[in-house]
Amino acid sequence: MSKNGSRSTSQYERPISRKALLFTFCLAVVGSLTFAISKPAEAKDQLPDFSTLAEQTSPAIVNISTMTNPKRDRNQMYGPYGEELPEILRRYFGLQVPDGRGGSRQEQPQPQSLGSGFIISKDGYVLTNNHVIEGADEIIVRMNDRSEYKAKLIGADKKSDLALLKVDGKNLPTVKIGQSENLKPGQWVFAIGSPFGFDYSVTKGIISALNRSLPRESYVPFIQTDVPINPGNSGGPLLNMQGEVIGINSQIYTRSGGFMGLSFAIPVDDAMDVVAQLKENGQVSRGWLGVIIQDVDRDLADSFGLDRPHGALLSQVLPEGPxxxxxxxxxxIITRFNDREIKFSSDLPIAVGRAPIGKEVEVELVRRGKKKTLELAVGELPDEQSGVNPRDGIRKDNRLGISVTALDEAVRSRLGLDSEVKGVVVTEVGQGVGRAYGLRSGDVITQINHENITSTKEYQKVTADLPVNKTISMRLIRRGTPGFITFRLAE
Structure with missing residues (x-):
């Protein structure tokens, strides 16, 4: 206060001028605008940028096309008694197809499918889906620089829908192989492939779920994503934000034939296990129990004395199986198998398939309402791709065109053979080399190309390595009498 009683004004209490107020207001407006503008920019910066990763990865991604030779008419290829006609007869008698104008034309190989794949080693190993190359007579791999290679099929596994190819190349670009074990829903992922033939298309999304089971796909715990996948993406890689392959795009769920938001990829950990076996053996071995299972619903859980629905219910146990x-x-009701919890029935085939063959594993189960633990040895699942069915047989779509089964004691007794005889029994003769050279149902094959045949696996291994355009011997027993025949395989 001043001496005269009036209030004094300090430097902090001076009235703010209009100019100062206007200046302060302008600063506030500018600051608000700057915040409003910069905030979306910051949010934008937080979204993933796939451009660098796609550029680095694309050289190792390949386009895969296949060619299939025209299927010739049975009556043109075989004589009246089922024998295969010589090439000179097939060439000059009737092996032409109508051209639609009343004439004819020579048969030409036809393009069959288009898919994707990726190079996993500098010396030319390529991984893709089995359904991309299935039934192909010729496989063409086209690189990022448009160079092309003819690929050799090293092996294929129908159960996991994987195929391993090999091209002749050196110092080829390769992908980085990641891990799928620690993936989490919500993580960003992207795919590179050739949907509808549009090469090197990049699509992105997130992991939607893990360990998905699909109908007729019992041995793959699929990664579910919302990455747009369409025909032509099959066999291409699913990658993480480090540019590492964590899955192989395989299937989509669709009612329209196109993408509907549900894509499924094979986990790379499972895929690389398949690759290792295909490299070594040309086929994949999996554990097998010999059971038929079903899921446990609420009512079944109550009737079997479970506190909640979980586990795999054994509805049938196959005789003499593992x-x-x-x-x-x-x-x-199996609730745990080899230290893996079995929540759903679909978990059991995956756990059994990964179990060590021939070694004992621990099985936890519920029997009549009581918990129980057993130890059992896991058997080997006969593989369909190699021609083996659950009865240990080979289908007739192998190189000789015959079906064979193991020579067990029952068959040996029925055929009147000594216990020392080892081999496989011909159960069916299809159109092909076996029929052309006179093989019959009931023949026992004991040796091929000087290699003893003791099992269906040995038969598959030996026939897979047979040379072409060379005379090959086969020892067989027919009606108790042993003998040799010879045959040749064309290219």
């Missing part, structure tokens, strides 16, 4: 020999019974 499960039967290990003491499992119909009605058992």
């Amino acid at each position: 499960a039967d020999k290990g003491g499992l019974q119909a009605g058992d």
Whole structure:
């Protein structure tokens, strides 16, 4: 206060001028605008940029096309008694197809499918889906620089829908192989492939779920994503934000034939296990129990004395199978197998398939409402791709065109053979080399190309390595009498 009683004004209490107010207001407006503009920019900066990763990865991604030779008419290829006609006869008698104008034309190989793949080693190993190359007579791999290679099929596994190819190349670009074990839903992923033939298309999304089971796909715990996948993407890589392959795009769920938001990829950890086996053996071995299973719903859980629905219910145990020999019974509910929890019935085939063959594993189960633990030895699942069915047989779509089965004691007794005889029994003769050279149902094959045949696996291995355009011997027993025949395989 001043001496005269009036209030004094300090430097902090001076009235603000209009100019100062206007200046302050302008600063506030500018600051607000700057914040409003910069905030979306910051949010934009947080979204992933796939451009560098796509550029680095694309050289190792390949386009895969296949060619299939025209299927010739049975009556043109075979004589009246089923024998294969010589090439000179097939060439000059009737092996032409109508051209639609009343004339004819020579048969030409036809393009069959288009898919994707990726190079996993500098010396030319390429991984793709089995359904991309299935049934192909010729496989063409086109690189990022448009150079092309003819690929050799090293092996294929129908159950995991994977195929391993090999091209002749050196110092080829390769992808980085990541891990799929620690993936989490919500993580960003992207794919590179050739949907509808549009090469090197990049699509992105997130992981939607893990360990998905699909109908007729019992041995793959699929990665579910919302990455747009369409025909032509099959066999291409699913990559993480480090540019590492964490899956192989394989299937989509669709009612329209196009992408509907549900894509499924094979985890790379499972894929690389398949690759290792295909490299070494040309086929994949998996564990097998010999059971038929079903899921446990609420009512079943209540009737079997479970506190909640979980586990795999054994509705049938196959006689003399690994499960039967290990003491499992119909009605058992397996809740843990080889240290893996079995929440759903679909978890059991995956766990069994990964189990070590021939070694004992621990099985936790519920039997009549009581918990029980057993140890049993896991058997080997006969592989369909190699021609083996659950009865240990080979289908007739192999190189000789015949079906064979193991020579067990029952068959040996029925054919009147000594216990020392080893081999496989011909159960069916299809159109092909076997029929052309006179093989019959009931023949026992004991040797091919000087290699003893003791099992269906040995038969598959030996026939896969047979040379072409060379005379090959085969020892067989027909009606108790042994003998040799010879045959040749064309290219």
